[in-house]
Amino acid sequence: DTAVSQTPKYLVTQMGNDKSIKCEQNLGHDTMYWYKQDSKKFLKIMFSYNNKELIINETVPNRFSPKSPDKAHLNLHINSLELGDSAVYFCASSQEGRPYEQYFGPGTRLTVT
Amino acid sequence: AQSVTQLGSHVSVSEGALVLLRCNYSSSVPPYLFWYVQYPNQGLQLLLKYTSAATLVKGINGFEAEFKKSETSFHLTKPSAHMSDAAEYFCAVSEGSNYKLTFGKGTLLTVNP
Numbered sequence: 001d002t003a004v005s006q007t008p009k010y011l012v013t014q015m016g017n018d019k020s021i022k023c024e025q026n027l028g029h030d031t032m033y034w035y036k037q038d039s040k041k042f043l044k045i046m047f048s049y050n051n052k053e054l055i056i057n058e059t060v061p062n063r064f065s066p067k068s069p070d071k072a073h074l075n076l077h078i079n080s081l082e083l084g085d086s087a088v089y090f091c092a093s094s095q096e097g098r099p100y101e102q103y104f105g106p107g108t109r110l111t112v113t
Numbered sequence: 114a115q116s117v118t119q120l121g122s123h124v125s126v127s128e129g130a131l132v133l134l135r136c137n138y139s140s141s142v143p144p145y146l147f148w149y150v151q152y153p154n155q156g157l158q159l160l161l162k163y164t165s166a167a168t169l170v171k172g173i174n175g176f177e178a179e180f181k182k183s184e185t186s187f188h189l190t191k192p193s194a195h196m197s198d199a200a201e202y203f204c205a206v207s208e209g210s211n212y213k214l215t216f217g218k219g220t221l222l223t224v225n226p
Binding site: 040107 | 145147154155156157158159164203207213214215216218219
């Protein structure tokens with residue numbers, strides 16, 4: 001049983017397109033996150049939602065918009081994709097009171113051509 | 114502001130040798146510290162965590178880390194490397210119980226037969 005799942009695993013698209021990445025967790029956690037890992041493996045937080053409320057919003061272009069329809073889902077929509085958006089995007093979740101103990105999904109490798 | 118520095122982007126050891134991966138942190142408040150491991154093409158997995166209890170922390174797969182406040186360090190060790198330990202290792206810091214994890218740039222561990 002997958003704890004944190006992401007779809008798709010790979011995404012190849014052209015500049016200017018709009019795409020979405022979906023994330024679901026079946027751990028009953030209250031908080032979910034999106035991270036971006038660049039080509040040098042540097043991992044940086046983008047967003048965090050707690051009980052469907054945005055609690056972390058790092059300096060990310062407004063072309064990126066997270067959406068949390070419920071506690072178990074946090075989707076990432078990206079408008080007008082650029083070459084620099086190519087990266088691996090990880091979703092993670094954590095339980096109430098233990099935000100530092102995060103469980104990561106397998107990642108979505110986005111390639112923008 | 115919190116930050117993490119991992120010394121050495123690549124560490125290579127022989128099977129059976131000691132593993133030492135270095136991590137130094139900066140934090141304006143007592144930190145929570147973590148080591149995560151990323152196997153090829155997978156998400157991150159929590160190895161161990163320090164949350165202000167015992168300074169010597171034991172994790173999974175025989176790894177341990179020691180919190181040294183005077184040195185602002187949280188180095189990861191394992192007495193005897195195994196081939197299956199080959200992976201990317203990330204040190205991370207959180208200022209108390211906030212939701213934001215700040216990651217180091219990672220150290221790639223290779224284990225030679």
